[in-house]
Amino acid sequence: MSNVRLEKIEWTLERHDVLIQTSIKSLASINANLQQMKWFGIGAVVVVVANQFGLSTFLRLIGI
Numbered sequence: 001m002s003n004v005r006l007e008k009i010e011w012t013l014e015r016h017d018v019l020i021q022t023s024i025k026s027l028a029s030i031n032a033n034l035q036q037m038k039w040f041g042i043g044a045v046v047v048v049v050a051n052q053f054g055l056s057t058f059l060r061l062i063g064i
Helices: 003-053 055-062
Strands: none
Touching: 003 055
């Protein structure tokens, strides 16, 4: 292979590496957001269930 072709391949690989690293950071951010949404949803379900069973009144009585 010629040097020009090898340099082009190396440049392409470096660019792909940068894109992969950026994608990994984006996926980590998306994962963190999904975790927050999951816990928000679980909290909402707990509140609804507590209201159904009257636990919220009990918790208000003890000061929580």
